[in-house]
Amino acid sequence: MLETRVAIADYLRRTRGALADPQHIVISSGVTQAVALLGQTLRTTPLAMEDPGFWQHRKILQHNGVEPIPVPIDDEGIDVDALASSGAEAVLTTPAHQSPTGVVLSAPRRTALMEWARAGHLVIEDDYDAEYRYDRAPVGSLQGMAPDRVVYVGSASKTLAPGLRIGWMVLPPHLAKAVISSKWLADTGGSVMDQVAFAQFLISGEYDRHLRQMRRRYQNRRTALLDALARHLPDATVLGAAAGVHLTVRFPDTFPLDDLVTHAKKVRVRVEPVARCYAEPATAPQGLLLGYANLTESQIERGVRKLSGFTVKRRT
Ligand SMILES: Cc1ncc(COP(=O)(O)O)c(C=O)c1O
Structure with missing residues (x-):
């Protein structure tokens, strides 16, 4: 058209x-x-x-x-x-x-x-x-x-x-x-x-108005995710600019990421390993993609807290 x-x-x-x-x-x-x-x-x-x-x-x-x-x-x-x-x-x-x-x-x-x-x-x-x-x-x-x-x-x-x-x-x-x-x-x-x-x-002009609203909403969700990660998953380093609707986090090489991903499935928190974004996944650094666009701030807090159950178990 x-x-x-x-x-x-x-x-x-x-x-x-x-x-x-x-x-x-x-x-x-x-x-x-x-x-x-x-x-x-x-x-x-x-x-x-x-x-x-x-x-x-x-x-x-x-x-x-x-x-x-x-x-x-x-x-x-x-x-x-x-x-x-x-x-x-x-x-x-x-x-x-x-x-x-x-x-x-x-x-x-x-x-x-x-x-x-x-x-x-x-x-x-x-x-x-x-x-x-x-x-x-x-x-x-x-x-x-x-x-x-x-x-x-x-x-x-x-x-x-x-x-x-x-x-x-x-x-x-x-x-x-x-x-x-x-x-x-x-x-x-x-x-x-x-x-x-x-x-x-x-x-x-409704699209612009919608975007102004969503920018505020997503920024709050991103902030909630950063706060929750700092509190519950301190091994995670956040990469990149304050932008978008996902975060990429990296973990130390020694971090048992496979176990965390298995735990996430069990507690029904969706995370995506970053490895499949690499041409050679086996050589990828350890990381996860975390989307936050369709979650409320309290769901974000709850989700990251559920993931941290894994970290606590690992350290005991
Ligand atoms: C890098 C990248 N490009 C584009 C898109 C959007 O794709 P589409 O417009 O086909 O939904 C996405 C969606 O996740 C994406 O991650």
Whole structure:
């Protein structure tokens, strides 16, 4: 729907500094389908991915015939020197809030990545949760700095609901035709009714109002999680910026993480080991992903306290 693409272009320009021509926006079934369609379109292009990175994206690329080249992350984000020497011609990256470590790409790295892109490479910018930055305004999108070299990808999964399956791609002109064709061949287009409703939500200003509310709510939940971890799981070190709707925590090498994960299952607290985000899970540092978006502050406190039952037992 053109109306939806115009509303998304306006929203991304206002909030992310993106330069989006509605003609070059494709509405997808979430970022998931965007990654699949880009994988299909770029099948013969050597494509890099952050390591660690979102495990689901690695699987989706593989399913679409692309074996992503792993590029390491450090506390400034993706290692652009390693990317440049990897042989990759494109990269899938999460610069505003690295998934899963939560690191924000540093200013020197942003410059280096944009230089790499302008030298004829392609950056796929997964901006999956940039709406949620709690300590300052979020960094702007990379796409606004080099619209011809960056594919911008986002969705309503973190802002409204993952079940909606509404996402968007802002494409450089040279890729638009191929990706539009891939989307049409995949499903002849997403639900028009959902797109009309989403456009109305954006145009009416209700989406912005909703985000202002949710930012406060999630910030309180994040604070509750930090407090509970400090109280009940002091072995956990929190990584990354004050942003998003998940935390990544790291444990010392000697910490019996497998036992904690087994205990978590038993007491019905959902935690996700970070190992599967690594290209080589066996070499991953010990860590967990903890989501807090759909929990109240008291549920968060109760959940972490339940996990700590394990720590107490371990120490006695
Ligand atoms: C790194 C990353 N990108 C994107 C998404 C959103 O995917 P989708 O829009 O398909 O729900 C997620 C959701 O968990 C994610 O973790």
